[in-house]
Amino acid sequence: MEILKWLFGKKNDDVKEIESQENNDFKITKVGSEHEPMCPYCKTSLNKFPSRKTKCPHCRNFIFVRKLNDSRLKTLVTEEQVQEIEIEQKKNYLRYNRLRKLKEFGVTEDEFVKRKEELYLKSGIENNEDDAFWSIFNELLSENANDVNQLRMDYYSMAIFLYEEGRDNFKLLQLNAKATLDSFQLSNLELKVEIVGCSDSCEACKKLNGKIISIEEAYLLPIPCRECTHRIGFCRCFYCSVSSRDSEGMLIFKK
Structure with missing residues (x-):
């Protein structure tokens, strides 16, 4: 619609x-x-x-x-x-959506056109908008390598685009989950991780919803769930940090 x-x-x-x-x-x-x-x-x-x-x-x-x-x-x-x-x-919509998303990341239309021209000079292939788009996003990943919060946003945006193009986005969803865990590691607190589903999660994800695990277990990536059958087409579960507390209810800091 x-x-x-x-x-x-x-x-x-x-x-x-x-x-x-x-x-x-x-x-x-x-x-x-x-x-x-x-x-x-x-x-x-x-x-x-x-x-x-x-x-x-x-x-x-x-x-x-x-x-x-x-x-x-x-x-x-x-x-x-x-x-x-x-x-x-559909092609026109995807192109429009890509241009809009690139602008959200500070990439102008002129920069996008320039990248297309550069790739054309290298490959001789016209209408190379796919290559130009992913080339810019891969560059953003490199620029944001030390900013895990921005990095997880980049991964998720790329995952959405892959899905809209009818391609498998599972690997990028996993990278988004890993970047989220990396952002938790920046905290001075001892943390655990809660798996959070959505109100209409599929049966496979409902079994994981609310489960609290260690960060080490979370890095094994029980989410995104490969068996997810949510109507949107991919797993929407995410990690949420949970502060560890001692027997007196006080927050536990990293040593």
């Missing part, structure tokens, strides 16, 4: 520029606009412009109604074109 809201809602200048570049590579022939209703298969004129999916009275193929990114008018398209449009819409 979020993707559809972005696609058909008001777009900012970044998105418009991305779409403008993409439209040079991706074109759907506008056969059958609202002004000229025509079957996209047999090119026969229709009596009126359909308001929803319908079957051509002439060739009997299903006609779909879509509004393309670069037009306010609805267009009649084939089933194959619908699939092409949906693929391109």
Whole structure:
């Protein structure tokens, strides 16, 4: 739903520029606009412009109604074109989302474009946005190597992007968990670790929720849970530090 809201809602200048570049590579022939209703298969004129999916009275193929990114008018398209449009819409959304996320980490659009140009000069491969994006994020990891709190944020952002691209993000979730534990080590207190799930955790994660373990045990990474079946698509459990106390209830400091 979020993707559809972005696609058909008001777009900012970044998105418009991305779409403008993409439209040079991706074109759907506008056969059958609202002004000229025509079957996209047999090119026969229709009596009126359909308001929803319908079957051509002439060739009997299903006609779909879509509004393309670069037009306010609805267009009649084939089933194959619908699939092409949906693929391109998803690509545009991912590019927009990447640009937005990079800005949150202080990376400007100009820096992103410059990195694409640098990679193109090295590899000769055009449209290398994937490589440019991950190259910048890997650089951020290197810059933040001594800042474990920032590092765990970097890992989690990368994990989310991998998931949105339909790729396995489990390793990055593990790195995020390790960085979280590393941040606990900065404390002067003796700590233990609690595994915290969410209100709608899957059955596998519910068994871990609320469990308190030592930091050494936590580094064995019982979470993220590989067996997690949460509807979001990956484990959302996280570590929370718990202060150790003596028999009198006083906090225990590291020696």
